[in-house]
Amino acid sequence: MSTKVALLECKDYDRELVYNKIKEAISLIFGNNQVFKKGEKVLLKPNLLAPDPPEKSTTTHPVVFESIARILLENDVKVYYGDSPAFHKLSKTAEITGIADVAQKLNLILADFESGKKVIYKNAVQNKVFEIAKGVLEVDGIISLPKLKTHGLTLMTGAIKNQFGCIPGKIKAGLHAKLEDLEKFSQMLVDLTTVLRPRLYVMDAIYAMEGNGPRRGHPVNLGVLLVSTDPVAIDAIASQIIGLNPKEVLTTIKGFQSGLGNIENITILGEDIYKVSKKFALPRYRGNYNLIPSQMRKIIQNYLLPRPVINYKKCKRCYECYKICPTTPKSIEINENKLPEHNYKTCIRCYCCQETCPEGAITIKLKFY
Numbered sequence: 009m010s011t012k013v014a015l016l017e018c019k020d021y022d023r024e025l026v027y028n029k030i031k032e033a034i035s036l037i038f039g040n041n042q043v044f045k046k047g048e049k050v051l052l053k054p055n056l057l058a059p060d061p062p063e064k065s066t067t068t069h070p071v072v073f074e075s076i077a078r079i080l081l082e083n084d085v086k087v088y089y090g091d092s093p094a095f096h097k098l099s100k101t102a103e104i105t106g107i108a109d110v111a112q113k114l115n116l117i118l119a120d121f122e123s124g125k126k127v128i129y130k131n132a133v134q135n136k137v138f139e140i141a142k143g144v145l146e147v148d149g150i151i152s153l154p155k156l157k158t159h160g161l162t163l164m165t166g167a168i169k170n171q172f173g174c175i176p177g178k179i180k181a182g183l184h185a186k187l188e189d190l191e192k193f194s195q196m197l198v199d200l201t202t203v204l205r206p207r208l209y210v211m212d213a214i215y216a217m218e219g220n221g222p223r224r225g226h227p228v229n230l231g232v233l234l235v236s237t238d239p240v241a242i243d244a245i246a247s248q249i250i251g252l253n254p255k256e257v258l259t260t261i262k263g264f265q266s267g268l269g270n271i272e273n274i275t276i277l278g279e280d281i282y283k284v285s286k287k288f289a290l291p292r293y294r295g296n297y298n299l300i301p302s303q304m305r306k307i308i309q310n311y312l313l314p315r316p317v318i319n320y321k322k323c324k325r326c327y328e329c330y331k332i333c334p335t336t337p338k339s340i341e342i343n344e345n346k347l348p349e350h351n352y353k354t355c356i357r358c359y360c361c362q363e364t365c366p367e368g369a370i371t372i373k374l375k376f377y
Contacts, residue, residue, distance in 0.1 A: 011241040011270035012037050015278045018214050019231045021062075026233070027075040030210060033235035034079070036277040043208065046084040049147040051119055052077060053206070055155040055170055056091035057363070058223055059104035065217045065227035068153045070106035072212045072233070076151060077114050090119035090143050091173040092180065095332050095364050098122075119143025124176045132199040133266050134192065140204070144174045150206040152239070156213040156230070156246050158221035160291045160316075160359035160372045162194065165222050166246050167209040167239035168259040168268075171201045181360065185334035188356035194258035198266050201239055209242050210235050216250070218288035224368030225291065232284050240269025248281060250288035291362075291372050314372045315352055316362045322369035323347060329361035329370060 014033035018026060034043065044050055054068035062069050073089070080087050089111055093101045098121060102108035111118065120143035127140045144150065154170035162169060172180060187193040211234040219225035230249065236242040240263035244254040254260045254271055264271040318329075329348050330340045339355040340348050350361075362370040 010273045010275045011238040012275050013241050013245050014235040015276050016233050017279050018233045021069055021071040023071055026071050029233055030075045044085050049086045051147040051150045052089040054153040056093050056101045059096050059101040062106050065215045066223050067105045068155050068212050070110045074110040088117045088119040090121040092121045092177045129203045134195040135199040139179050141174055152206040152209045154211050157217035158291050160362045164247050164257050166243040168197050168201050168263055171204050181334040184358040194262045197259050198262045198268055202268055209239055220291050220371050238269035240264050241274045244271045249285045313357050316370050317373045319369045322367045324367050328364050332360045332364045
């Protein structure tokens with residue numbers, strides 16, 4: 009069967025414009041069918057990677073968050089929200105990103121994302137056991153609100169990767185260390201999304217991010233919203249919009265292979281994909297490394313795999329890169345000049361340091377050595 013993806017033009021974050029566009033998209037996907045029942049508990053899961061203001065395009069914009077919350081409240085749904093930022097406290101992140109102001113205005117309920125509960129899913133392809141935030145498990149349904157961005161590890165972050173924030177922060181770092189192979193990490197994200205099964209995905213691509221994503225890239229006014237019930241399809245369309253072949257994005261490939269969603273038979277409702285497409289700068293050399301068998305990747309890792317590089321002119325010695333490094337012992341050391349320095353022989357290329365750096369001092373580069 010064909011999967012529907014609503015692709016609607018939305019040039020800016022005008023409240024009423026975004027609200028009406030999301031309502032239109034939901035109508036295109038569901039018709040007159042009811043999405044949520046009166047009295048249900050629904051969790052909004054935005055991308056709250058870090059405490060950056062909305063104009064940085066690091067996180068889901070508060071107007072997108074507010075619009076879908078308004079729609080739910082109008083249907084007498086009890087609305088919860090939350091995320092597990094990589095390093096910073098959720099309260100600070102929600103405040104700076106503008107999400108907390110919206111939540112306060114609309115009396116939304118902050119879900120518990122600090123404590124977790126073990127969930128077993130025997131039908132998962134690879135990861136059959138997850139530690140999921142309790143707040144995620146205490147609701148009747150989830151609406152995932154991803155932000156379209158380039159990403160140092162997965163090339164693109166969108167609908168499938170957004171569920172990673174449903175795992176408490178400290179446990180996420182451990183998964184990076186345990187699943188250092190990109191293929192395994194991507195399959196884990198697919199398994200996680202399969203377990204959680206959000207009912208709807210509303211992707212904020214009004215302003216997206218290119219370059220040194222997912223935090224320190226450049227905002228691009230792409231001017232679209234994407235809505236679907238299928239995370240594989242919505243990511244496939246999003247990747248095409250920014251000039252990526254969906255088959256180069258491992259989360260999309262694994263999602264399709266695992267039966268999570270469609271990559272080939274997709275019906276686009278709304279705008280012509282070619283009308284809104286823009287070629288994005290990527291955070292690293294793309295090549296075909298993702299397609300090399302995992303056994304061979306280990307051998308050539310230090311020669312072909314792009315590595316994180318620190319720009320010491322920007323480095324403020326906050327050591328957040330050192331704190332977030334998931335390897336044991338850490339692959340970032342503090343040298344005699346009190347500067348962080350990578351040990352590339354043990355670095356697993358998870359790019360958590362690049363993702364977390366508040367100064368944008370770490371970029372992903374290819375170097376033969």
